[in-house]
Amino acid sequence: MEGKRRIVALWLPHWPIERLGRDLERQARPLRVPEKPRVLARPGPGGMRITARNRLAQAAGIHPGQLVSDATALCPGLELHAADSEGDRKGLDRLASWCGRYTPWTTADPDGIGEEPDGILLDITGCDHLFGGEMALIAELRRRLQGFGLTARAAVSSTTGAAWALARFGERPLLVLPAGEEADALRSLPVAALRLDDAAVNGLIRLGLKKAGDLYGKPRAPITARFGPGVARRLDEALGFEPEPISPDLPHVPYRASLAFSEGLTRSAHIEEALKRIAADLCEVLERERQGARRLELQLFRVDGEVTRMQAGTGIASHDASHLSRLFREKLAQIGDDFDTGFGIEAITLACLAVDPLRPEQETLDNERTRAQDLEQFVDRLSNRLGAGRVMRLEPRASHIPERAVAAVPALRGITPAMRGWTAHAKEHMASVLGGSLPRPLRLLSSPEPVDVIAEVPEGPPRVFRWRRIAHQIARAEGPERIAPEWWREGKHRTRDYYRVEDVEGRRFWLYRDGLYHRDNEGPRWYLHGVFE
Structure with a gap:
């Protein structure tokens, strides 16, 4: 039996209509909207039917499920609004989020008495002492909700089912049930307090099982055969024999x-x-x-x-x-x-x-x-000010192809294991330079740009190349540095021969010939990949 967990079930009996009144108050600030008989309605059998009412409409004899025409006959000054189920759900989710000031484990209660959710569940295990105890916590919670213009009832128990039942069917608007007393507290409540659907409730009442206590000790096989496993499961959850954790859709919060x-x-x-x-x-x-x-x-x-x-x-x-x-x-x-x-x-x-x-x-x-x-x-600071996707850092990749040797990743991703390999990457590069390979420029073009090249021999270095309509006469050239294609990649990838060249005006460029004359069917093409500073 659960004895350590403590659950608060918060019930808002007039949630949809009071949420509407709260929204009207906001729209009319600083003036206060006078209270009127107010109802919500949606299309139903025979026409528009009432789904929610406020206290004045209830006093006038209006009840949920009634036709709007009959309701207006009873109360000519009735204020009619369209029901907004989606808005009610979103508003209840926002209210559950606000309850996070008491405990991080809060969620909208999916089990309402009517068609729509009208409650909130809070797991206050280990949190009540911060507010002076369990009764002080739910008293403060109810007082604040009343300040929002909402009617609220709350109960605390070791099980979700018992708290739910006492909040809705208990005699007191605020109740703290000591651990282990769930069976006695539920004994005199109607079977509807076990969160059963209308069909199961009506069927049990016809059998004479009107109270939750009437189910205690009864054989389960006949009840399960007639009503399904839901009745026994709900009873076990309320009594604590079956766990029922509260699982809000929230990320894990370690601290x-x-x-x-x-x-x-x-x-x-x-x-x-x-x-x-x-x-x-x-x-x-x-x-x-x-x-x-x-x-x-x-x-x-x-x-x-x-x-x-x-x-x-x-x-x-x-x-x-x-x-x-x-x-x-x-x-x-x-x-x-x-x-x-x-x-x-x-x-x-x-x-x-x-x-x-x-x-x-x-x-x-x-x-x-x-x-x-x-x-x-x-x-x-820059990443949080400008956006996580706008401040990047380079991460090395296991590739000898220059444009695939590094990748830009968000700086907030942190130092990944690949980034810790920068030292080894730099040592490998310096070893290749000392071993005779050509140094590479720090500045590469965003993508290699095609150039027109004139070479003395087909496999030799360029003598003249034209880039962006400007011809460059080569004074010195070093190379080639050959980079073979990665065999596991699909598509057309050919061998590259890179050359470091300097024109007669002292500008230095990094060119490569894509393809080999004696291997590739298509003729090689030349590209400019980088510029030396």
Whole structure:
């Protein structure tokens, strides 16, 4: 039986209609929209039918499933709006994201009483002490939701099923159920509290099984044969005999730090100061665990329930609080006056979405390590300011073809194992130069450009070549450096003979002849591949 996990089931009984009223309030600011009998409707059998109602419409005798024509006859001043199922789902997802200020494990509850989801599940295991206990946590949660104009009920239990049932069918709007008391708490609740569909509920009631406790100890084979395995499974989940984890669609967060404020922050300077503090708290944990952040997410929780997210990354693992906080400060500065704090920021969270282990390194006497860190931090700032795909670094590839010997990759990808081979790559290149091979230019064209060449002999070096309508008379030439094609690549790839040439004006170029006269059916062609500085 589950005893360690603690689940909060939050129920919003009037969610669709109260979400609409909340949106109308925002549109009419600073004026307050007066409360009216309000309903939502969508096409159904026989015409438009009511899907949701507010309290005034309920008092007028309007109920879900009723025809709009009958509802307007009962209440002539009824305010009618079209139901928006997709908007309700997205709004509930945003509200579940806002609940992340209490625990990272939050998700919209897929099991609503009606056709649409109307609740949120929170796994508060190990989090309640940060808010003064479980009752204090759900009391604060309900108070804030009421401030948003939403009606809310909440229950805490060791199982999701028990919390769901008590939030919707319990006598009290706020309830904390001690671990191990799920069976007693569910005994007197209707079978609908087990999250069964209408067909199963009606069938069980016809058999005289009206309460959840009526199912205790009953043979399961006849019930399963008649209603399927869902009844027994839901009962086991509610009692804790079958696990039911909460699995929000969120990335793994190995490290996370949060900071809440008694009053909402509205000034950028105050938000930046809070960012420094929370970054220092997070980096203290990272340093103790010998980990470094690679990708981070900053969440700003507004007083009105909106959540602003920002992400930043680093090229190499870092637990430098000043550097990490500066990355987000620059993002806030880029937004400038367009950054909307609403009525203030009441809490912020800084989470590490990806970390790498850090090995202790000894700094050299000439401070070389510090200069390398400064360069990496500069690259991080540029990448986060301009975009991860706009700041690149070169990564070596196992190829002798010059245009395939390196590849441009985002700088925030970090130092890959291939990049650690640059030293060996440079040594190999120098060995080839000392062994008689020709040095290559540092500057290559984006793609080799064809040139017209005149040579004294077919296999000899060029004497004159024309590039971009300008003729160059060759004074000196070195070569060839032969590069054979890679046999495993498909397509037409021919042997290249590279020459280093210098014209009469002292300009130096890197040319190659693509193909051999005595091997290839098509005649060789000449290309200019690079220019020496």
